[in-house]
Amino acid sequence: MGYVAEPFKIKAVEPIRITTPEERRAAIIAADYNNFGLSSDDVYIDLLTDSGTGALSDRQWAGLMIGDEAYAGGRSHRHLMQVTDEIFGYDWVQPVHQGRAAEKVLFPFITTPGQYVISNTFFDTTRGHVGLAGGIPVDLVCPEGGDVEVDAPFKGNIDVPRLEAFLAEHGGESVAAIVMTITNNSVGGQPVSVANMREASRVAREHGVLLVIDAARFAENAYFVKRREPEFRDASIREITRTTFALADAFTMSAKKDAIVSMGGLIAVRDRAAHPDLVAGLQANVVAGEGFLTYGGLAGRDLETLAIGLKEGLDENFLRYRLGQSEYLADRLLEDGIPHQRPVGGHGVFVDAGALLPHIPWYRFPGHALAVELYLEAGIRSCDIGSYLLDPDPVTGEPQQAVAEFTRLAIPRRVYTQSHLDVVADALRAIRDRADTVPGYQIVEQPAVLRHFTAKLRPIV
Numbered sequence: 001m002g003y004v005a006e007p008f009k010i011k012a013v014e015p016i017r018i019t020t021p022e023e024r025r026a027a028i029i030a031a032d033y034n035n036f037g038l039s040s041d042d043v044y045i046d047l048l049t050d051s052g053t054g055a056l057s058d059r060q061w062a063g064l065m066i067g068d069e070a071y072a073g074g075r076s077h078r079h080l081m082q083v084t085d086e087i088f089g090y091d092w093v094q095p096v097h098q099g100r101a102a103e104k105v106l107f108p109f110i111t112t113p114g115q116y117v118i119s120n121t122f123f124d125t126t127r128g129h130v131g132l133a134g135g136i137p138v139d140l141v142c143p144e145g146g147d148v149e150v151d152a153p154f155k156g157n158i159d160v161p162r163l164e165a166f167l168a169e170h171g172g173e174s175v176a177a178i179v180m181t182i183t184n185n186s187v188g189g190q191p192v193s194v195a196n197m198r199e200a201s202r203v204a205r206e207h208g209v210l211l212v213i214d215a216a217r218f219a220e221n222a223y224f225v226k227r228r229e230p231e232f233r234d235a236s237i238r239e240i241t242r243t244t245f246a247l248a249d250a251f252t253m254s255a256k257k258d259a260i261v262s263m264g265g266l267i268a269v270r271d272r273a274a275h276p277d278l279v280a281g282l283q284a285n286v287v288a289g290e291g292f293l294t295y296g297g298l299a300g301r302d303l304e305t306l307a308i309g310l311k312e313g314l315d316e317n318f319l320r321y322r323l324g325q326s327e328y329l330a331d332r333l334l335e336d337g338i339p340h341q342r343p344v345g346g347h348g349v350f351v352d353a354g355a356l357l358p359h360i361p362w363y364r365f366p367g368h369a370l371a372v373e374l375y376l377e378a379g380i381r382s383c384d385i386g387s388y389l390l391d392p393d394p395v396t397g398e399p400q401q402a403v404a405e406f407t408r409l410a411i412p413r414r415v416y417t418q419s420h421l422d423v424v425a426d427a428l429r430a431i432r433d434r435a436d437t438v439p440g441y442q443i444v445e446q447p448a449v450l451r452h453f454t455a456k457l458r459p460i461v
């Protein structure tokens with residue numbers, strides 16, 4: 001498909017530096033071959049993440065000025081509560097400083113050590129917090145989710161028969177929660193259908209298990225539902241969002257994605273009366289770790305921009321352009337024979353580095369190898385979503401093999417143009433032509449959890 005033109009015009013620009021190949025080689029060595037260690041001054045196109053990297057709108061910048069910095073009972077908090085009520089219809093919504101803060105508040109309270117927590121696929125911080133709370137994370141993605149070749153509309157879905165079998169075998173009391181990640185980041189930003197949410201909700205209720213949405217990209221998910229699930233063809237994005245969230249008991253959200261803010265998150269409980277102890281327990285965790293309830297680790301101006309960004313992120317014209325960028329880049333890669341997850345996910349393109357670099361085995365991290373190579377080629381920063389991202393098994397300490405070895409090209413919201421995306425496609429084509437020279441990597445130093453942020457690596461030459 002063609003490029004969907006931007007539904008906005010540019011009012012402020014940020015210069016970016018163009019580096020030489022020698023400068024890039026020196027920079028990646030100094031970063032111990034970890035893209036997270038690079039200085040952003042040395043990056044030309046930053047596709048490391050779509051999290052907190054979106055461009056604020058003029059209305060959001062204006063919101064920064066009118067943010068109310070009162071410690072308690074602030075106007076900006078009320079504005080945020082009014083907007084979240086309109087969109088989600090949940091009884092209790094709490095701002096926190098980002099998505100993992102919501103996870104840190106939730107999982108220690110709902111998880112008894114030794115209990116399972118099941119997901120369509122956990123994002124790494126969510127998996128980390130389940131583990132830190134003593135829980136055992138279990139991924140049950142549908143079979144299509146693990147198959148890069150299959151073209152299916154909802155590859156982010158949970159595998160309902162396996163979910164039912166797991167609960168029948170272990171019993172509801174051994175499961176603290178079912179977490180539906182929408183869209184499913186770790187399998188390529190793939191959407192979850194409302195039909196699948198309904199099934200997950202039914203199974204959760206039958207077994208008395210809490211259903212939680214990890215809602216980082218809820219608006220992109222709703223747009224996919226509108227385009228791909230016939231029942232919702234004529235529904236608005238807001239109607240789909242309401243229908244989806246009505247199926248869950250609680251949600252955690254990194255607002256740095258679809259709510260288009262630099263920093264922020266939410267945690268929410270739908271029916272407060274049904275879970276009185278839950279809300280009280282979560283509030284205690286918030287006050288202890290994040291701050292008073294009406295600011296939750298954020299400045300008043302952050303609450304204001306979040307209220308505005310939540311609404312802008314649900315705009316259908318914006319979502320058409322937004323998902324159009326991923327589709328445009330993916331179509332360019334298709335023309336050049338560069339394997340990637342199809343249909344393309346919401347927040348970027350997941351290149352199948354395992355297929356592009358078949359000489360690198362999973363335990364030498366092809367997804368990471370391609371990310372380093374893209375930096376060396378054109379100053380493009382991306383990251384591994386594969387076996388390097390996965391920490392060793394918390395019980396056995398053994399390395400874990402991911403379902404696929406991706407390099408993620410995450411596209412920040414409202415930031416890059418069609419020409420930037422062309423630079424990315426051209427760089428990948430150049431790497432394709434010398435793919436067999438790209439080395440694998442070994443880890444020489446790593447922390448106990450969330451290793452991909454700070455591990456040190458070396459190429460195996």
Ligand SMILES: Cc1ncc(COP(=O)(O)O)c(C=O)c1O
Nearest residue numbers: 051098099100123125185216254
């Ligand atoms: C699906 C998902 N959940 C949770 C998080 C964590 O959010 P944060 O980075 O705001 O802590 C992310 C971040 O990328 C995510 O993609």
